[in-house]
Amino acid sequence: MKIKYITLLVSSLIMISCSTTISTAKKEYKTTEVSKLKSDWNFDSKEWFLEKDTLTGNGGPMHWGVIESKKLLPKNxxxxxxxxxxxxxxxxxxxxxxxxKYIRTYLYQIDQNIVIGQGVYNKNSDEYGKRGGPTLFKKTMKLENNKWYSIKIRVTNNQLYFSVNNETTLECSLDKSNLSPQGKLGFLTNGEAKITDLTIKTLQ
Known part of the structure; x- marks a missing residue:
């Protein structure tokens, strides 16, 4: 009985470690260790770094700082x-x-909006037209530097829900808006951005 239990436990651990998605149904993903950041994400260490519990990104108007997960997001x-x-x-x-190609979900201070849009990102070029993309949905929200914002994003059954501070919300259908149904996760900044309390979990 013990051998059977141990075999089951080891098999489960192997399945989790070899999973092609960034989180599993039984485990939330949290960014808490520098070694895990390096093994799970592609990034330039001059642009992104983890210190204690804060992930900091640096970019500029002409070269956006991007970090991209190595694994796919779950479908939900x-x-x-x-x-x-x-x-x-x-x-x-x-x-x-x-x-x-990717889905843009972003905070934009110049227009004072949160936005869902179609995105394109070419890793080897900062040329106009090879990054960013058109706005599909937007909602006005007062946005400032040096202020913390809580972001929640949920994708279930091809429906995208994007909320900031539980007060300003955008929703859309991935199918109807012709948006990518599945892929990897990334973060992008044209200045400096600090991220804390990041969790990614699979929904049934």
Whole structure:
């Protein structure tokens, strides 16, 4: 009986470690260790670093700082985080990155909006037209530097829900908006952004 239990436990651990998704149904993903950041994400260490419990990204208007997960997001998932845009005007949560295409969910201080849009990101070029993309949905929200914002993103049954501070919300259908149904996760900044309390979990 003990051998059977141990075999089952080891098999479960192997399945979790070899999973192609960034989180599993039995485990939330949290960014808490530098070694885990390096093993789970692709990034330039000059642009992104983890110190204690805070992930900090640095970019500029002409070269956005991007960090991208190595594994896929689950088909149905929920992402929670807190962000502080300490410099410049843009912070994006890049959803369902599939090759160069992704879903833009972002805070934009210049227009004072939160936005869902179609995105394109070419890792080898900062040319106009090879990054960013058109706005599909937006809602006005007062946004400032040096202020923490709570972000919740949920994708279930191809429906995207994007909320900031539980007060300003956007929703859309991935199918109807022709958005990527699945892919990787990323974060993007055109200045400096600090992220804490990041959790990613699978939804049934």
């Amino acid at each position: 998932y929920e992402i929670d985080l807190k962000v502080n845009m300490t410099k410049e005007s843009l912070f994006e949560v890049m959803l369902n990155i599939d090759q160069e």
